[in-house]
Amino acid sequence: MLALTAAAAFGGFAATALSNLVDVPAKAAPAVATVPAAGALPTAVSGMPMPSLAPMLKRVLPAVVSVTSKQRVRVNTPFGDDPVFRRMFGIPEERIAQSLGSGVIVDAKRGLVLTNNHVIEDADEVSVNLADGRTLKAEFVGSDPDTDVALMRIPADNLTAIPVADSNRLQIGDFVVAVGNPFGVGQTVTSGIVSAVGRSNLPGAGFQNFIQTDASINPGNSGGALVNLNGELVGINTASFNPRGSMAGNIGLGFAIPSNLASSIKDQLLAGGVVRRGTLGIDTQDLDARIAKGLGLEESRGAVVTRVYPGSAGAAGGLKVGDVIMSANRQPIENAEALRNFQGLQAVDTRVTLDVRRDGKPLQLVTSLREAPKALQGAQLDARLTGASFADLPESLRRQGLSGVLVEAVAAGSRAAQNGLQKGDVVLASSSGQFSDLSGLRAAFAATPDTLILRVLRGPNRGDLPMR
Numbered sequence: 001m002l003a004l005t006a007a008a009a010f011g012g013f014a015a016t017a018l019s020n021l022v023d024v025p026a027k028a029a030p031a032v033a034t035v036p037a038a039g040a041l042p043t044a045v046s047g048m049p050m051p052s053l054a055p056m057l058k059r060v061l062p063a064v065v066s067v068t069s070k071q072r073v074r075v076n077t078p079f080g081d082d083p084v085f086r087r088m089f090g091i092p093e094e095r096i097a098q099s100l101g102s103g104v105i106v107d108a109k110r111g112l113v114l115t116n117n118h119v120i121e122d123a124d125e126v127s128v129n130l131a132d133g134r135t136l137k138a139e140f141v142g143s144d145p146d147t148d149v150a151l152m153r154i155p156a157d158n159l160t161a162i163p164v165a166d167s168n169r170l171q172i173g174d175f176v177v178a179v180g181n182p183f184g185v186g187q188t189v190t191s192g193i194v195s196a197v198g199r200s201n202l203p204g205a206g207f208q209n210f211i212q213t214d215a216s217i218n219p220g221n222s223g224g225a226l227v228n229l230n231g232e233l234v235g236i237n238t239a240s241f242n243p244r245g246s247m248a249g250n251i252g253l254g255f256a257i258p259s260n261l262a263s264s265i266k267d268q269l270l271a272g273g274v275v276r277r278g279t280l281g282i283d284t285q286d287l288d289a290r291i292a293k294g295l296g297l298e299e300s301r302g303a304v305v306t307r308v309y310p311g312s313a314g315a316a317g318g319l320k321v322g323d324v325i326m327s328a329n330r331q332p333i334e335n336a337e338a339l340r341n342f343q344g345l346q347a348v349d350t351r352v353t354l355d356v357r358r359d360g361k362p363l364q365l366v367t368s369l370r371e372a373p374k375a376l377q378g379a380q381l382d383a384r385l386t387g388a389s390f391a392d393l394p395e396s397l398r399r400q401g402l403s404g405v406l407v408e409a410v411a412a413g414s415r416a417a418q419n420g421l422q423k424g425d426v427v428l429a430s431s432s433g434q435f436s437d438l439s440g441l442r443a444a445f446a447a448t449p450d451t452l453i454l455r456v457l458r459g460p461n462r463g464d465l466p467m468r
Helices: 002-023 052-061 083-089 258-271 289-294 313-317 336-344 438-444
Strands: 065-075 092-107 112-115 124-128 135-137 139-144 149-153 177-178 188-199 210-212 226-229 231-239 254-258 282-286 303-308 324-328 353-357 359-366 390-391 405-408 426-430 452-458 461-467
Touching: 052 065, 052 177, 052 226, 065 112, 092 177, 092 231, 112 258, 139 258, 149 258, 177 210, 177 231, 188 254, 210 231, 231 258, 254 258, 282 336, 303 313, 303 336, 313 353, 313 359, 324 336, 390 438
Parallel strands: none
Antiparallel strands: 065 092, 065 124, 092 112, 112 149, 124 135, 139 149, 177 188, 177 226, 188 210, 210 254, 226 231, 231 254, 282 303, 303 324, 324 353, 353 359, 390 405, 405 426, 426 452, 452 461
8 A cells, every 4th residue: 555655746747747748839959951842862962073974875775676586387186287286286286485585776877776686596587676766676686696796787767876995995993884685574784793714615606705793684675785884885695604504684784795796797697698707717726734744844735736737827826736825915815715725715816825835835826816617518528428518616515515517408319318417417526536526526526537436416316327
């Protein structure tokens, strides 16, 4: 009872005190600044205007387009081509496969659009959606699968093109902006920095000299623009890396083809519809610790020359079997793949300075690259191969560890066809000798073998195919 009485008394005193405080009018402090009701960003800070990419993007966005490609794909059924089965179950003979990507207008007068080869590869129809809402059918000009560059032409007036910068001046840390159509949501802008230049170790790609950026690049961005803060094209966005697959989204590892390389491919496609590549005309292998010791070298880095073909650029420059190529045009050569990648990015007649180790001593050689053969007809090699056409393997296959040549075509009813050779076969070796490319294939058939057997990769299966 005493405790309750004390609590009630304290409550009464507290209530009276609070009532007196409430009755005292509050003194207003003098106003320092007026705060707007809506939280808008200031237009200036300390008298300096706030930086914005908007003025630059107003010039860039009209030059970046969305690309839609359509391909007719045959629908396979368990009963093959049975028309009765198709009618009963309403199964069409073909369906339309559609894919989305991006492109960059690089020549407004001629309507030239650069994109990735994989965006329009094997497409039956390609349309381009402009930023102003127009949709146009695109004309295919040419493509280069080994660098993943393709060129289209659109018939339109009042186009806007992006000026092209010198991508060789790009440095790690430079700010860049990626523009494209990710996941088909519409034109999208992301920003970041150049994370690296000269990347050439991506699995599954062809000849590589990528710009790496953390600007967000997702599926659909392929073929879009990577621009600097002046609104100039420095790269064509082409790939992103995610251990869970590209459809899982961007994790800050995006890659773009440098504008200088894309422009070189564009010029060659316009001139002749094909890309002519230079080569040294040599075979090489990696330099491991055992070989390095045998050659009197302290480090196991470089490409060891194992064969120099007669009449090649390598022979003209003085290369010999056993030479170790350490760099080409001051670009370090770590292994045989790096040397092949370097050659694949060079045009015919490019002058190349090679830093070589011969008998453990440094040596510098200079030569000019000669054109790599595009294809070889089987009849030129051996009568038993008549009707077959051979080409170098795509670089995407080489980066999977394959070596040899590709059967590009086989004429129906020809001797090669009767012997069982098929289009798409990869010829890994033959009883006539070992080879890694077309030059090696030609050298292997310098003398006609009595018995000709080809080691062939067809899909996942390998086997020997006798040629009669």
